[in-house]
Amino acid sequence: MTTLADRTIAALRTTHDELAAFVRGLDAADLTRPSGCSEWSVAQVLSHLGSGAEIALATLRAAQDGEEAPGQDFNHPVWDRWNAKEPEEQAEDFLAADADIVSAFESLDAGARERLQIKLGFLPMPGSVALVAGMRLNEAALHAWDVMVAFDPKATVGRDAAGVLTDLYAGPLDFLIGFIGRPDGLDPRLATTLRVETTDPENLQGLTLGETVGFSDAPEPADVTLALPSEAWARLLSGRLAPEHTPPSATVTGDGVTLDDLRRVFPGF
Template structure:
């Protein structure tokens, strides 16, 4: 488990360094441009990541110090403070806020990475470092894409994060997928990804779940792993879908899959 935590923390560092450099070069007009999260401009995405870093750091410190998580009033006060900032302040203050969280994760020794349990406040039980840092990596990586795609429609998820996120998507897929979009039509899909290469099954029925690749799938989705991950979180518009994505079989279309995963 410590090895998994190590990979995730390393991906948090490379992701932070990349986005911090990008944020530092954005002008006033750039910061108010619509992001990949359509209801937010670029500065609001950075605000979300900055406030999330403060809240995540407080949860991590609470676990290390034995004081537990902060209450809901703390979270609300953090969000309110970031919401009140100007676009320029959000971009500037995001960098040290996220640096503090990443550095704290980096400072954990091997024992803590293996044994520490963190109460995030929104899950039923405390989780290990790999899970807590993995959830932050998911949030950070997808929102980094939201920033980048505002300037480059061909933007992709960070390669260092794609493998770890692919390993953990199964625990979120039931929440992300909305099978009612298929109006009760069960579909067993084979999913085959590249970079990294994986193959597995996507079962769309009363619920959405992952499993082994079916021997006789109703359809086969072939895609870069980063696009598969973007699909599951609603970042899948045709304009953001590379030519290498293919879906064979008559059971459903890419637009059907987009409806199953509308984002949030």
């Protein structure tokens, strides 16, 4: 049986392979282009992914060895070292570090994927492999888009990653929505539960907007329906669905809530 952890790790591999192939074709000038992250160049995005991969690998190894997760005294020197690299070195070292964390997740057998608990300093309880690999996929897939969009304004999140992320957001990563959602971005009079219909791949969810933001069962009937590709859904939730990057198939039907309202609720991070 294919589990959510299995699907997440497979999507991590696809995301890595696609981004790595793209990065290998970039030259020095390409690496200094502004990325989809407003304050980072392409190389800086890759540096962030590389340092994150190094920290994630140390965290995974600690869990496997039954040790405490590395803390800020480990993380800060890693960030400082990556930030000090030249752009071409950041890109080259990203390729190796990202390959290492993907391979480490792939090496987990079925038992470990089901039972291993991984301590994270910012969560009160250890996380499952699906949760921790899912957090890495969320970061990798969205930052891969940040790199790609620097060269193509119609860039999309990879289909495999988008499909898995849709399930993760309403599953082990549901806490992220409460963290990144800004309910004060919506007029309280527009509070509602949206019916969210995603395609490629298809999925159906409910998104409650009110004093808090969170997932629910899809309402039937619904006052407001949001329909969009799964990859655009991932980008909307992460503040990456500006009008110029919104596919024509993304629509909101019903009274009240608009795409611009949703962009204010999910401004990005």
